Amino acid sequence: MSDNHIIIFDFDDTLVDTTVIFEKARRQYVEQMVELGFPEEAVLEVLDRYDVENVKKFGGFYTRCFPDAMVRTYQYFCSLTEREENERIKQSLAAIGWQVYEEEPALLKGARELLGFLQGRWRLVLATKGEPAVQLRRIQRSGLLKYFAAVYVAPLKTSGIYRHILQEHGVPPQQVWVVGNSIKSDINPALAVGIAGVHIPHPCTWHYEIEPPAGEHYVVRDLAELKEFFARRLPRSRGWWGRAKKEVGKNEKGFAGN
Numbered sequence: 001m002s003d004n005h006i007i008i009f010d011f012d013d014t015l016v017d018t019t020v021i022f023e024k025a026r027r028q029y030v031e032q033m034v035e036l037g038f039p040e041e042a043v044l045e046v047l048d049r050y051d052v053e054n055v056k057k058f059g060g061f062y063t064r065c066f067p068d069a070m071v072r073t074y075q076y077f078c079s080l081t082e083r084e085e086n087e088r089i090k091q092s093l094a095a096i097g098w099q100v101y102e103e104e105p106a107l108l109k110g111a112r113e114l115l116g117f118l119q120g121r122w123r124l125v126l127a128t129k130g131e132p133a134v135q136l137r138r139i140q141r142s143g144l145l146k147y148f149a150a151v152y153v154a155p156l157k158t159s160g161i162y163r164h165i166l167q168e169h170g171v172p173p174q175q176v177w178v179v180g181n182s183i184k185s186d187i188n189p190a191l192a193v194g195i196a197g198v199h200i201p202h203p204c205t206w207h208y209e210i211e212p213p214a215g216e217h218y219v220v221r222d223l224a225e226l227k228e229f230f231a232r233r234l235p236r237s238r239g240w241w242g243r244a245k246k247e248v249g250k251n252e253k254g255f256a257g258n
């Protein structure tokens with residue numbers, strides 16, 4: 001293994017489909033709110049506002065942000081329409097928000113194949129935002145944990161987490177890649193510390209994650225294309241050369257073109 005070359009992966013909407021689960025919960029929530037007599041469009045708008053606000057209020061992507069936004073939205077419309085809040089309704093609305101963390105997200109197509117190919121060639125690290133206990137449980141359930149040499153969970157992804165990883169693994173940024181679906185959380189903080197970024201856009205990305213890129217970076221369409229991308233950039237290390245020669249025999253060109 002090339003121990004001094006690292007790929008740092010994002011988890012949600014990079015390796016597993018997460019935002020679709022949140023979207024499904026949002027729809028379910030709005031249905032209930034409409035049944036209570038509140039207007040659909042305004043409910044979605046207020047829910048989104050509290051959802052974004054809660055990331056700041058709680059200081060990161062904590063599990064309680066989403067269910068709390070659902071309750072606050074209900075309270076907002078109760079007060080607007082001068083209706084009394086109902087404790088039982090509040091609990092059932094919050095439960096829709098909590099449920100998203102229990103649902104097992106589907107793996108994105110090609111995730112296992114990609115990680116299986118990269119493992120042993122790069123040191124694979126996972127950096128994800130959220131609450132450690134919840135995220136670790138979700139990662140474990142996805143079956144992808146075994147591919148990673150280390151997992152980092154932070155309430156917010158800033159360049160600090162990447163700096164910490166560089167330091168802990170003792171590698172310069174030139175030997176590290178960051179892969180993720182969010183320019184804001186994955187790519188820009190990586191570019192800020194001199195790590196090359198590979199953006200893999202996901203069609204269902206929360207607008208919170210959208211921001212202009214801070215510099216040049218690579219873009220790939222999907223995980224299959226990402227595999228090709230890294231197959232062309234195999235790290236040169238003694239361990240790798242040894243194994244590669246054994247695997248491909250005399251065809252050195254096959255792995256010399258990086």
Ligand SMILES: [Mg+2]
Nearest residue numbers: 010012013181
């Ligand atoms: Mg993500």
